[in-house]
Amino acid sequence: MTEVPQRCLDCLVRDTSLCASMSDCELATLSTFGRRREVGAGQVITWAGDQNSGCANVVSGALKVSASTADGREQIVGLLFPGDFVGQLFVTEASLTVTALTDTDLCTFPRASFEKALHTYPRMERLLLERTMASLDEARERMLALGRKDARERVAGFLLELAERTGSLDPTGHVRVQIPISRGEMAGFLGLTIETVSRHLTRLKTAGIIEFAKGERDCTIVNRRSLEAIANPG
Amino acid sequence: MTEVPQRCLDCLVRDTSLCASMSDCELATLSTFGRRREVGAGQVITWAGDQNSGCANVVSGALKVSASTADGREQIVGLLFPGDFVGQLFVTEASLTVTALTDTDLCTFPRASFEKALHTYPRMERLLLERTMASLDEARERMLALGRKDARERVAGFLLELAERTGSLDPTGHVRVQIPISRGEMAGFLGLTIETVSRHLTRLKTAGIIEFAKGERDCTIVNRRSLEAIANPG
DNA sequence: CGAACGCTTGAACATGATCAACTCCGGTGG
């Protein structure tokens, strides 16, 4: 019987990643395939078009998954945080580019081994199926935004999503939102340009709905009701 | 041992639906949960917001899956054809509306039974995982189109997708494309309006890239190279 | 200090949405 390695015992995402579905005993076996990998901010982990040889759990940091046209337009199709699974299974060529937004720790697996492991650990396969279904629902929600919502609605909706994920109450009882990405990446995510995102953020600010100081990335939601009314009209 | 029912023996999608992963013997058991259901063109099968109680295989016909804003804007997020699986698993409330585009035959299952069946039939669960991953990739490809491509590119790309799926060669060696949906549904799929779709189709026609008679829904791709160059510039 | 970068702001422009009229077609009923 293999031992559970120290890196798994200490792992920050032992209970939130796909590994949450595994017993220590199972983990001991799976971990023999896994390798830790640190990736610096801005580094590309997988290029669209490359051979698709690996997958990973995000241990710390943040990643973006993006699709691009041949002439260089980029659409961010997903953001990944600790505990998330990254990788396209069952296909030999990657169609998406994965890039580290911040310094990131991954727990990587060769794709072939991981696909085999899914057979061995049905609870993990089930958990992956559930997460993939959830990602699909999320992707479809975003198709609605990209296809049918205007810039104002998209920006408002994005702030509310962030508030949901990482919002914290500030002394005055308002929601403080950490924006983990640059304006450019927000634009890439929302299917807009940097300028449009910037303009709508300042419009929300001058309308007294959000607050942020010049040169400050994070913001405070002063009037959540209004923001919700903008994001979900009707 | 239960018998495989006649409806399964005759089934048009026995080898293309999720059932392709099952032996006759397994099918005999699963089929005890399944019920055939016929749905007329235009009928809604599931409303977003309703309790999510069932799922199904598409036996014949065509469905659209759409997301909507509260004020009535609709984005079609998927089209389903025979052999496809329809339904959101693991969630209690449907977030998407499913509508029959044509008269459609379904093989329906109560969601709870089906989720349990996935445990019993690991090969089916695996196949569903593979298909869900493929749907996710497809959804992401469409996010690129909705977020970053202009109307001309979206229309051209859509015609090529159809050609891929159901294209047939006509006497002159050109590709004949059957468009299974109305202009309105094309627009709903592409994140455009009817008028914009119509205009770009006629522009492609006057440019000599495609051909179609007035009042004719299907079209012929005369110059596939040009169409590909438009759909994938750069 | 100067260069680079991220962000904001402004002006001009282009693309697609909106509003409206019209054609074509199939069905219905006198």
Next chain:
DNA sequence: CCACCGGAGTTGATCATGTTCAAGCGTTCG
């Protein structure tokens, strides 16, 4: 048989939104 109607699609004119191009600001980092 024809008149009428409704739906799907096309086409045109106008308008609004977001993009593009350009300039400027503030911060950080050699």
